[in-house]
Amino acid sequence: MVIQPAAVRSRGGDEEGNVVEKEKKLLGYYPGCELRSRARALDISARRACQSLGITLKELKDWTCCGGLVAQVNDNYMALLAPARVLLGAHAQGFKELVTLCAFCFNTLRRAAFFLERHPEARRKVATFLEVETLPQVRVLHLLEALRDSAGFDRIRESVRRPLKGLRVAPYYGCLLLRPAQEIGLDDPEEPTLMEGLLGALGCDVVDFRSRTDCCGSYHIVTNQGAAAQCAQVILHSAADAKADFLVASCPVCQFNLDWSQTGSGNTGMPVVYFPQLLAFALGEPAEALGFDGKGAAALNLSAYAAKEEALRESS
């Protein structure tokens, strides 16, 4: 299978047929701890996908922990220090916007920024503790909205080299990408369309399934595995009932919970992949480089898909 390198494809023509260079975009990028360890596939595939779309993710230097989850009581200033420190670092390095991928980081940073904007007393105390005059305003973005706004799903559709036709995908949002809606405002909390738009642009058959905004059990995996497994099983069965080939997640914790709860008797055989993996694959990146390896069914399905597609091309 011959796939043109991204740099060549990126030249498009304007209406008069003149070659125009694709707009280059540089965005500040905060990977977070998970993307440097267990969820490396998410980091690698996102970088590759963005690169071939002409977006450079410039990693924040010396980033620190986002803080896990934001406190939901109004006097827990300690819990604001970690996210405030990240935002401060982003501003010092000249970024007005910061792209995140992990749903924990995204939710924590966005909510902390929202809280600090509206609570002057907290802002003052946190600034004093961090020994700065004021806390800067930095927009926290999720890669999904960065892709929508910087590249646009239509341009992504045009850049697709390997349309994932016939691949039935179940986009799973979970909680942290969507809720609380008044603070996050990424998409409709009950009827989100962002991931559907992206996966649709890749040529996938996006299946409608009941549990796409349900909770995966989150940190119950630490404290109460039974509860986590119960939550994950509902989601897995819902996707299986919709006859999905893949459950597409964006959060490393969701991915872990959904994968882990299939290790025992509750195996629904549902591979859980990250949306940038499918995006990068559709844009023509080699499957081996996208971290599908060792993840069982996901890798097998994708290689089988690539082989089937190659056979089709050869025969035509």
Next chain:
Amino acid sequence: MSLLLSLRRKDGLAKEVAALSEQNLYACYQCGKCTAGCPVASIMDDPPHQIVRFLQLGQTDKALKSDTPWACVGCLTCAGFCPKGVDLARIMEALRTVRLRRLDAPFRYTQEDGEWLSNLPQSAVVAAMRKVTW
């Protein structure tokens, strides 16, 4: 009689929780949509809407003894469902905070948890440590 007395809101816990969570506990009219939507209601001692009722009625002991706030993982499904705009997850966190500040938690990590913890996503571990223990 005791019901009337407690409705005069002499109880400090409801006030404390209301202040911490910035929620109006008395807006809740017990429709139970939060409980219906809660993905972990089945593992709770008391259904979530019952906790608000305890607070409304000044039943401090029951509110503080229940493990329900520890079952809540803050997915905010309830907050989305509530017809009165009450963010129940904040109330749960406020209750947890009150108890954690009194060094009273039903859950503590031990050395034996180490091996299991080392296999888990670290963001989940950090989140759990911050939310359910001190």
